[in-house]
Amino acid sequence: xHRTPPRLHLRLIYDGLNFGPGKADLLALIGxxxxxxxxxxxxxxxxKRAWSLVEEMNAAFRVPLVDTARGGSGGGxxxxxxxxxxxxxxxxxxxxxxxxxxxxxxxxITALLSDMSDGK
Amino acid sequence: xHRTPPRLHLRLIYDGLNFGPGKADLLALIGxxxxxxxxxxxxxxxxKRAWSLVEEMNAAFRVPLVDTARGGSGGGxxxxxxxxxxxxxxxxxxxxxxxxxxxxxxxxITALLSDMSDGK
Numbered sequence: 570x571h572r573t574p575p576r577l578h579l580r581l582i583y584d585g586l587n588f589g590p591g592k593a594d595l596l597a598l599i600g601x602x603x604x605x606x607x608x609x610x611x612x613x614x615x616x617k618r619a620w621s622l623v624e625e626m627n628a629a630f631r632v633p634l635v636d637t638a639r640g641g642s643g644g645g646x647x648x649x650x651x652x653x654x655x656x657x658x659x660x661x662x663x664x665x666x667x668x669x670x671x672x673x674x675x676x677x678i679t680a681l682l683s684d685m686s687d688g689k
Numbered sequence: 690x691h692r693t694p695p696r697l698h699l700r701l702i703y704d705g706l707n708f709g710p711g712k713a714d715l716l717a718l719i720g721x722x723x724x725x726x727x728x729x730x731x732x733x734x735x736x737k738r739a740w741s742l743v744e745e746m747n748a749a750f751r752v753p754l755v756d757t758a759r760g761g762s763g764g765g766x767x768x769x770x771x772x773x774x775x776x777x778x779x780x781x782x783x784x785x786x787x788x789x790x791x792x793x794x795x796x797x798i799t800a801l802l803s804d805m806s807d808g809k
Contacts, residue, residue, distance in 0.1 A: 578700035578709070579787070581795070583802060584693065631803045652801050659794040663787065666794075667699070670786050674779040675701070681772055682703060683751045 574679055579664055586629035588660065595622055596657045599635055600649040608647075623647075630656070694799055699784055706749035708780065715742055716777045719755055720769040728767075743767075750776070 580589035591612070598608035609619030627633040634653030638646050649657070668675075700709035711732070718728035729739030747753040754773030758766050769777070788795075 573704065575701040575703045575708075578698075578702060580698035580700070581695040581798065582698060583695045583799075586802070588695075588798070589698070629803060630801050632801075656798055656801060659797045662794045663791040666790050667783065667787050670790050671783040674782045674786075677779045678701065678708070678776055679703075681750050681752075681776060682706070683749060 574675060577664060577667055579660075579667065581660075583629070586625065588626075588656075592622055592626060593657060593660050595619060596626075596634060596649060596653055599623075599647050600654070600657070603646050603648055605635070605637065605647045626653075694795060697784060697787055699780075699787065701780075703749070706745065708746075708776075712742055712746060713777060713780050715739060716746075716754060716769060716773055719743070719767050720774070720777070723766050723768055725755070725757065725767045746773075 578590050580587055594612060595608055595614075598611050599605055602608050602611070605619050605623055606616045609616050612619070623635045623637065627635060630652060632652045633650055634656055635647050636650050698710050700707055714732060715728055715734075718731050719725055722728050722731070725739050725743055726736045729736050732739070743755045743757065747755060747757075750772060752772045753770055754776055755767050756770050
């Protein structure tokens, strides 16, 4: 009997933006570290990649989600705007709701998995 | 004001299996067409790719999700097993629950998007 519940990846597909776990984690880590480069490092992502995801999000929303100050060699500081905090909060709320509300459907799928799929 | 709600991609991450929209659609189309190759074609997927996804699912679950009969040049028939139908039904139920239950959180994110993200 497979006992480990799955992790969930939830992706919102808009015409001009895909918003999923990667961007959500990046926002959360920028909020935590105050730095795009530090957030990127924590995700094993290049600074260039992290910056490009931030630019993509900032362009897609009516107001930027991340307020950035390009700095010197290490990259400048950055923080979540109110909109950035709102998007992250709503995304996390959706994730939590799936895990809570879909428990029985998730358990039904999990119960059908072979033990071999529970490798770790 | 951005009015188009997003499409949702929901992926269940188990240690031995990722189950998301691609595998769900493939199961649904196999059920509909009775053929792995026809289902793959509808998804613009090679037969080899479709077959490999089916094998991956069949190996990950305690019983196969797709009952296959390798055939001649065109590939044999295939149909969903009871387990396959169950997995698909539960996955679709989770998707529907997200869309229903998370409406206000989704709307809040959607309302923050710029008009430019509503390209089509």
